[in-house]
Amino acid sequence: MSSKLTIIVFITILLVSCSVETSEKYTYTSAEEIINQFGSNAFCYGGYRHNTRDSIPSITELKEDLKVLNALGCHLIRTYQTQQFGQEKRLLEAIRELNKEEENFEMYIMLGAWIQCKDAWTDRPIHDLEDTTNNKLEINQAIDYAQKYPEIVKIIAVGNEAMVHWAESYWVAPDIILKYVNQLQKLKENGLIDSKLWVTSSDNFASWGGGPNEYKTIVLEELIRRVDFVSIHTYPFHDTHYNPEFWDEVQIDTVLTAEKKILLAIDKSVNYAKNQFLSTQAFVQSISPKKLCSIGETGWASMDNKFMGATGSKAADEFKQGLYYKGIRQWTIEDNIPCFYFQIFNEPWKDRENVNGSENHFGLISETGNVKFALWKEFDESNLSTYTRHNFLSKSYNGNDSILQSISIPL
Numbered sequence: 486m487s488s489k490l491t492i493i494v495f496i497t498i499l500l501v502s503c504s505v506e507t508s509e510k511y512t513y514t515s516a517e518e519i520i521n522q523f524g525s526n527a528f529c530y531g532g533y534r535h536n537t538r539d540s541i542p543s544i545t546e547l548k549e550d551l552k553v554l555n556a557l558g559c560h561l562i563r564t565y566q567t568q569q570f571g572q573e574k575r576l577l578e579a580i581r582e583l584n585k586e587e588e589n590f591e592m593y594i595m596l597g598a599w600i601q602c603k604d605a606w607t608d609r610p611i612h613d614l615e616d617t618t619n620n621k622l623e624i625n626q627a628i629d630y631a632q633k634y635p636e637i638v639k640i641i642a643v644g645n646e647a648m649v650h651w652a653e654s655y656w657v658a659p660d661i662i663l664k665y666v667n668q669l670q671k672l673k674e675n676g677l678i679d680s681k682l683w684v685t686s687s688d689n690f691a692s693w694g695g696g697p698n699e700y701k702t703i704v705l706e707e708l709i710r711r712v713d714f715v716s717i718h719t720y721p722f723h724d725t726h727y728n729p730e731f732w733d734e735v736q737i738d739t740v741l742t743a744e745k746k747i748l749l750a751i752d753k754s755v756n757y758a759k760n761q762f763l764s765t766q767a768f769v770q771s772i773s774p775k776k777l778c779s780i781g782e783t784g785w786a787s788m789d790n791k792f793m794g795a796t797g798s799k800a801a802d803e804f805k806q807g808l809y810y811k812g813i814r815q816w817t818i819e820d821n822i823p824c825f826y827f828q829i830f831n832e833p834w835k836d837r838e839n840v841n842g843s844e845n846h847f848g849l850i851s852e853t854g855n856v857k858f859a860l861w862k863e864f865d866e867s868n869l870s871t872y873t874r875h876n877f878l879s880k881s882y883n884g885n886d887s888i889l890q891s892i893s894i895p896l
Contacts, residue, residue, distance in 0.1 A: 524823025532550050549874055563781070685716045724757065
């Protein structure tokens with residue numbers, strides 16, 4: 486059997502497996518219930534459709550996205566800021582309106598509050614001090630939203646990759662994250678925000694103790710005790726370039742056929758993510774034995790013109806993205822691990838100077854409404870052709886084997 490025919494057969498098998506069941510509509514009041522019910526099919530969400538966040542999506546545009554998510558059986562999404570750019574207020578209004586307008590609509594939010602150090606985004610950030618003005622605004626707005634939209638805001642995440650040291654422009658010392666976590670927990674205790682709301686921080690696996698010992702501090706241990714659950718990021722995609730041993734093992738095997746190399750490469754990538762998660766979970770639960778650990782971010786880009794592209798590790802293409810998505814969902818569902826997959830839609834502002842850069846292409850649906858290979862099966866099952874993102878949604882590559890032209894074979 487030819488390599489092309491084998492891959493076509495595999496695509497057919499993949500498209501009839503690994504689906505996420507859509508839940509009936511329920512109304513839950515606590516974060517714990519919502520995580521347990523909807524955490525297996527959660528997504529990271531940003532609705533920005535243009536190459537700048539100055540172009541804030543309208544409530545109509547946000548409703549389009551929310552209806553697509555709901556149709557896919559997603560009822561829990563994660564956001565990243567509260568007041569810096571303007572999307573979140575409109576998003577909360579859009580959800581509240583849809584809750585009234587659509588009988589079968591249901592959506593909850595893990596609301597991110599962006600935390601950064603003093604002089605962030607300059608050539609001399611001061612990591613031991615915080616940007617008090619920004620951080621207080623972010624936290625105060627999170628509190629305000631939790632009070633005004635208690636039926637929607639069920640989790641607050643203090644910071645996004647705010648403690649990991651490779652975030653050179655803005656990372657903060659963990660005591661700054663702990664301060665705001667303690668503030669939110671105190672508000673819960675005093676009845677000023679819902680006691681059933683959960684508080685966390687969402688960060689790279691290393692920041693939570695799954696990596697170098699430099700992160701394993703007394704302050705981190707206290708932070709682990711104080712959060713309601715731990716939200717962990719893992720990205721094998723990036724490490725096909727930055728830490729490529731697991732990926733290179735496939736490339737140097739000259740016996741394997743092309744299709745077997747692809748399948749083995751993605752299997753190793755899923756196992757790589759699994760190992761990072763489990764090592765982090767082991768450390769976390771050595772401090773707080775029953776602490777729930779979730780995946781706050783993991784994802785795979787469908788395109789890149791640099792390190793992970795055709796002239797680099799050859800990781801980036803839509804076919805591998807689909808395989809990774811299915812593999813991650815299968816593992817986390819089987820092991821009952823909540824997973825906020827990064828991400829549902831492309832956001833072209835992320836690398837505005839490089840249209841084909843990987844950061845713009847992590848979405849499973851493009852900014853123009855092309856549904857990528859990862860969701861072709863769900864496209865049919867959920868009747869996504871009747872939903873819009875300006876235009877009616879459609880399958881990439883017209884849903885046929887011309888997708889094979891996009892594949893970069895690890896060699």
